[in-house]
Amino acid sequence: MIEVKSSIVSNIRLTEDCGLITLEAPQIASETKPGQFINVRIREGDDPLLRRPFSVFRCVTLDSGALGVEIVYKVIGRGTQLMTGLRRGDELDLIGPLGRGFKWSRDKKVHILLAGGMGCANLFMLGEEISKGVSEYGLKLHVLLSAETKKKLILKNEFKTFDGEVLVSTDDGTCGYHGFVTEMLRDSIDKGRIPPDCAIYACGPEPMYKALAAICQQYKIPAQISIERHMICGFGACLNCVCKVDKKSVSKYRDVKSSHIQFVPQEEFGYALVCKDGPVFRIDEVIFDE
Amino acid sequence: MNSDAVDLSVMLGKIKLRNPVMPAAGTFGYGEEFGDFLNLKDLGAVVVKGTTLEPRLGNFQNRSVEVAGCCFLTAVGLQNVGVHRFIEDKLPYLRKFGTPVIVNAGCKSIEEFVELVEVLNKAEGVDGIEVNMGCPNVEYGGLFGSNPDTAFTLIKAIRNATDLTIIAKVPSAAADIVAVSKACEKAGADVISPAMNSRGMAIDINTRRSKLGKNLTGGVLGPGMKPIAVKVVWEVAQAVNVPVVGSGGITGAEDALEFIIAGATAIQIGTYNLIDPRVTIKTIEGIRKYLIEKEIRSVNDIIGSMILS
Numbered sequence: 001m002i003e004v005k006s007s008i009v010s011n012i013r014l015t016e017d018c019g020l021i022t023l024e025a026p027q028i029a030s031e032t033k034p035g036q037f038i039n040v041r042i043r044e045g046d047d048p049l050l051r052r053p054f055s056v057f058r059c060v061t062l063d064s065g066a067l068g069v070e071i072v073y074k075v076i077g078r079g080t081q082l083m084t085g086l087r088r089g090d091e092l093d094l095i096g097p098l099g100r101g102f103k104w105s106r107d108k109k110v111h112i113l114l115a116g117g118m119g120c121a122n123l124f125m126l127g128e129e130i131s132k133g134v135s136e137y138g139l140k141l142h143v144l145l146s147a148e149t150k151k152k153l154i155l156k157n158e159f160k161t162f163d164g165e166v167l168v169s170t171d172d173g174t175c176g177y178h179g180f181v182t183e184m185l186r187d188s189i190d191k192g193r194i195p196p197d198c199a200i201y202a203c204g205p206e207p208m209y210k211a212l213a214a215i216c217q218q219y220k221i222p223a224q225i226s227i228e229r230h231m232i233c234g235f236g237a238c239l240n241c242v243c244k245v246d247k248k249s250v251s252k253y254r255d256v257k258s259s260h261i262q263f264v265p266q267e268e269f270g271y272a273l274v275c276k277d278g279p280v281f282r283i284d285e286v287i288f289d290e
Numbered sequence: 291m292n293s294d295a296v297d298l299s300v301m302l303g304k305i306k307l308r309n310p311v312m313p314a315a316g317t318f319g320y321g322e323e324f325g326d327f328l329n330l331k332d333l334g335a336v337v338v339k340g341t342t343l344e345p346r347l348g349n350f351q352n353r354s355v356e357v358a359g360c361c362f363l364t365a366v367g368l369q370n371v372g373v374h375r376f377i378e379d380k381l382p383y384l385r386k387f388g389t390p391v392i393v394n395a396g397c398k399s400i401e402e403f404v405e406l407v408e409v410l411n412k413a414e415g416v417d418g419i420e421v422n423m424g425c426p427n428v429e430y431g432g433l434f435g436s437n438p439d440t441a442f443t444l445i446k447a448i449r450n451a452t453d454l455t456i457i458a459k460v461p462s463a464a465a466d467i468v469a470v471s472k473a474c475e476k477a478g479a480d481v482i483s484p485a486m487n488s489r490g491m492a493i494d495i496n497t498r499r500s501k502l503g504k505n506l507t508g509g510v511l512g513p514g515m516k517p518i519a520v521k522v523v524w525e526v527a528q529a530v531n532v533p534v535v536g537s538g539g540i541t542g543a544e545d546a547l548e549f550i551i552a553g554a555t556a557i558q559i560g561t562y563n564l565i566d567p568r569v570t571i572k573t574i575e576g577i578r579k580y581l582i583e584k585e586i587r588s589v590n591d592i593i594g595s596m597i598l599s
Contacts, residue, residue: 001326002326003327003567003568041565041566046360046512046513046514046541047360048356049356049360049361049362049512049513049561049565050356050362050564050565051564051565078358079356093566095567229351229352230352230353230354230355230356231354232354232362232364232564233323233563233564233567235323235326235567236319236323237317237318237319237323237324237563237564238316238317238319238354238364238366238564239316239319239339239348239353239366239369240353240354240364240366241353241354242348242351242353242369243351244350244351262345262346262347262348262369262370262371263345263347264344264345264346264347267347270347271347271348271351271369290350290351290352290503290504
């Protein structure tokens with residue numbers, strides 16, 4: 001983890017409200033693993049006050065030969081609105097790479113990336129890694145992308161470069177499957193296009209995770225999900241970005257003592273830090289009731 | 291004037307700080323979290339997270355949100371590992387730096403405060419206890435700091451239990467913060483630290499729910515609080531004869547110097563540690579530079595030096 005000033009190489013618009021920023025950040029790019037994030041100070045001064053966390057979409061070699069990182073943003077508030085005005089040469093202050101990303105192994109042959117909207121940006125690096133092993137190790141990769149409507153669908157062409165299948169769903173049926181991405185997943189399993197003996201890696205909004213949890217429970221599929229929270233420091237100091245987790249499930253997957261998860265003897269749940277223990281969790285670790 | 295000629299050291303009770311800059315409790319974890327960004331040896335003191343006798347889960351998720359006006363709302367609710375794990379797992383790391391360690395203590399009852407203090411008395415490497423008398427995010431917050439009588443009773447009980455330096459962190463939301471501060475001084479507090487603890491709320495107009503979820507409200511923190519905090523420090527510093535610690539929205543040396551000129555012997559930086567993790571170090575350097583430029587030998591020479599005419 002380092003704090004570093006980083007120059008913007010480009011800021012391009014993907015859709016009406018989404019953009020992609022490429023930053024020169026050699027050290028962060030060389031250390032980032034799939035599912036990790038950076039915490040970005042959009043400009044000096046107090047407005048906006050706090051940093052904004054962004055998943056690293058991918059690490060790239062720039063024309064200059066230096067390494068860079070790319071982030072995808074959607075305009076939702078004042079901070080992201082200001083980002084649309086950033087230009088080549090502007091500097092951003094970054095802290096990263098941060099968090100605990102996705103874990104995968106070749107023990108499973110079929111791997112599913114499941115993206116709700118712009119959540120796909122968080123899954124790209126993992127897809128790149130898995131894609132490289134497809135022919136050599138006989139793996140299968142399915143990418144399930146989604147958007148409210150065709151015009152809001154992002155990064156489809158980038159995912160199409162993988163050695164795998166890309167499926168698309170839109171809520172209004174303007175592109176691909178008509179319905180939610182989790183419905184498309186269930187449909188694909190039921191029709192035998194995706195075997196239940198697979199591993200799922202997902203990033204999207206919480207309702208998507210609730211629907212996914214039901215599917216995973218029914219078909220006994222292991223899934224890892226990336227949790228989003230309002231975050232402040234990003235490195236475990238302020239304890240604001242917590243996620244409610246189940247004590248028993250967490251103990252199956254990690255060494256609780258070396259984690260940042262706070263439990264108390266009288267409760268069966270605890271609070272994990274999204275920035276340190278996550279952002280990636282096993283779906284059965286997370287309790288979705290707050 | 292060269293930089294060696296400038297004396298930045300100050301005294302808070304029995305604690306000698308090599309400079310007047312500390313992180314504020316709850317924004318600096320247990321120090322270790324900042325190890326990649328700075329050397330803890332360079333700080334005036336380290337103030338660790340609000341600590342209770344037993345571990346605490348803290349509040350519901352959705353604990354923070356930024357609001358317009360250079361502030362944010364936060365509702366952590368004293369999540370912490372408990373004093374025993376602090377001493378076992380966190381304190382040994384801090385002791386390596388030789389920087390004074392101040393533990394922020396936030397308890398439900400006088401009995402719990404006294405028990406906590408007795409545990410800290412036995413732990414080697416704790417220099418001071420900051421008594422949190424008004425956490426905005428726990429159900430008993432403000433219980434002790436809201437009036438002079440309860441403040442006096444609490445500080446007196448803690449004074450009888452320890453020889454460690456006591457910093458009374460007095461809530462700004464008290465009806466009469468000057469009277470509460472004086473009561474703490476009378477009860478034996480070595481230092482008074484007026485703390486911003488206003489509560490705020492922000493509503494999502496689409497869902498008509500609090501942006502802090504089930505927590506509903508949170509403490510208001512950030513640079514927007516600074517003018518209120520400077521005025522409170524100025525008032526309290528004139529009313530008591532013990533050192534005062536200034537805090538509230540400090541973003542760098544200029545802000546820190548404002549508090550010092552208003553009457554603060556030392557300052558704490560909160561929110562800004564989470565935005566610029568090296569802000570404490572930059573602030574120390576900025577204070578040093580100011581003193582050199584103004585040819586002032588010691589930071590003590592400007593404490594409470596505000597000119598009123």
